[in-house]
Amino acid sequence: MSSSQQHGPVFAPGSPRQVAVIGAGVVGLSCAWFLQEAGVQVTVYERDTAGAGASWGNAGWLTPALTAPLPEPAVLRYGLRAVLSPRSPVYLPLRADGALLRFLTGFVAHSTARRWRAGMAAYVPLNERALEAFDVLAAAGVPAVTHPARPFLACFRREREAERLCGELEAIRDAGQEVSGHPITGWQARALEPALTDRVCAAVQIHGQRYLHPPEFVRSLAYAVRNRGGELVEGVGVSDLQHVSGGITVVTSSGERLWHDAVVVATGAELGRLAGRFGVRQPVQAGRGYSFSVPAHQMPGGPLYFPAQRVACTPLGDRLRVAGMMEFRRHGDPLDPRRVAAIVDAVRPFLTGVDLDDRRNEWVGSRPCTPDGLPLAGATASPRVFVAGGHGMWGIALGPITGQLVAQTVLKGEAPPELSPFDPLR
Ligand SMILES: Cc1cc2nc3c(=O)[nH]c(=O)nc-3n(C[C@H](O)[C@H](O)[C@H](O)COP(=O)(O)OP(=O)(O)OC[C@H]3O[C@@H](n4cnc5c(N)ncnc54)[C@H](O)[C@@H]3O)c2cc1C
Structure with a gap:
């Protein structure tokens, strides 16, 4: 039982008691749950169904050792070579619109070693507490299991590619992040994971990471949010937020107006639409990724990562989820089958006993990406509007800790120091 349930809620004078959360992805639901922990009455508005966004089809990795800002010099070098081919793991359409150009200009400006180091230093305090936040949920009875990744293997065709990853892990370690990993031979990797072929000539084994089943987790x-008395209003989109005396009104797309003390906007790749009016100027761009599931004769014991191909494989129940691709296109555009084919072709040489042609649940979803690769979490220009999102590649791993810290911000009206680099008004 939570402390608030034991002793009754203790509210600071003037702190919000009825809070609306817009968006029922991992981030919004985590905010709702941690607000409830403090006794707040929450209403979560979700345009579709809970977990219908990026929180559904992702790889489910909880890997603080890899959780780092996306813009960095190597991504840029790689990206410039690869972005224009529909078969490449990073894809940019030839006709970029104004919003995309603005995002890309910012992304390029942040792809320097100095900015990456500053961003990484900002991530470390969050990463350090990321797994603990999942344990808080589990200890309070949220029936969602996280699995230790034993092993977690990054697999390569060439030794020098593995050396490059070791260099990247070293840089993450230099920023203060605990990282435990070591290179192994292809033969050792195959002994650990018989699903790997002899095309894997080198690997890096990373310790202390976890993974989960994303749909089950959401x-x-x-x-859990509903069970604690929260209202989850599915099938209702929010089109506007308006200040009223002593509160804020959520205006739904059908025109209904609903009063709350405060609002947390957690709408994933669409964050800018509602948050823009409250001083949030950082663009949030959809970095679309694809996934599907396939049967495996012998299911890998943990996640498999193919960094050069940018493909992630995760054992989810009786099927292997295969995920990848970074496609900077409009959120909501249809799934492009060429991207699925590109992932299949990229990973086929490395896997045996996995039927990549028996695919189910082909899916596309939008990572909410910011130009500086940092989340947006905290207060806005309005004292009644808060933002949680923009985690790009890492919203599952960082969802619960973000929820915990944003809930504190809503309750105290002041962000804890860990959130200051993620100020939505930066
Ligand atoms: C292929 C792929 C693999 C990934 N792998 C990993 C991984 O291994 N580990 C990791 O940590 N992260 C991973 N990610 C990233 C992760 O999925 C996202 O960062 C995370 O899901 C974002 O969560 P969110 O709650 O912010 O957004 P979403 O999950 O997108 O939720 C936003 C919700 O808001 C709703 N919404 C939007 N607008 C409105 C509105 N106006 N009114 C009401 N509701 C609205 C949407 O319907 C949606 O349900 C991956 C992403 C992809 C695409």
Whole structure:
């Protein structure tokens, strides 16, 4: 039982008691759950169903050792070579619109070693507490399991590619992040994971990471929020937020107006639409990724990562989820089958006993990406509007800790120091 349930909620004078959360992805639901922990009455508005966004089809990795800002010099070098080919793991359409150009200009400006180091230093305090926040949920009875990644293997065709990853892990370690990993031979990797072929000639084994089943996790979190008396209003989009005396009104797309003390906007790749009016100027761009599931004769014991191909494989129940691709296109555009084919072709040489042609649940979803690769979490120009999102590649791993810290911000009206680099007004 939570401390607030034991002793009753203790509210600071003037702190919000009825809070609306817009968006029922991992981030929004985590905010709702941690607000409830302090006794707040929450209403979560979700245009579709809980977990319908990026929180559904992702790889489910909880890997603080890899959780780093996306813009960095190597991504840029790689990206410039690769972005224009539909078969490449990073894809940019030839006709970029104004919003995309603005995002890309900022992204390029942040792809320097100095900015990456500053961003990484900002991530470390969050990464350090990321797994603990999942344990808080589990200890309070959220029926969602996280699995230790034993092993977690990054696999390569060439030794020098593995050396490059070791260099990147070293840089993450230099920023203060705990990283435990070591290179192994292809033969050792195959002994650990018989699903790997002899095309894997080198690997890096990373310790202390976890993974989860994304749809099960979101469902459990949604259930827990409801079970504690929260209202989850599905099938209702929010089109506007308006100040009223002593509160804020959520205006739904059907024109209904609903009063709350405060609002947390957690709408994933669409964050800018509602948050822009409250001083949030950082663009949030959809970095679309694809996934599908396939049967495996012998299911890998943990996640497999193919960094050069930018493909992630995760054992989810009786099927292997295969995920990848970074496609800077409009959120909501249809799934492009060429991207699925590109992922299949990229990973086929490395896997055996996995039927990549028996695909189910082909899916595309939008990572909410910011130009500086940092989340947006905290207060806006309005004292009643807060923002949680923009985690790009790492919203599952960082969802619960973000929820915990944003809930504190809403309650105290002041962000804890860990959130200051993620100020939505930066
Ligand atoms: C292929 C792929 C693999 C990934 N792998 C990993 C991984 O291994 N580990 C990791 O940590 N992260 C991973 N990610 C990233 C992760 O999925 C995202 O960062 C995370 O899901 C974002 O969560 P969110 O709650 O911010 O957004 P979403 O999950 O997108 O949720 C936003 C919700 O808001 C709703 N919404 C939007 N607008 C409105 C509105 N106006 N009114 C009401 N509701 C609205 C949407 O319907 C949606 O349900 C991956 C992403 C992809 C695409």
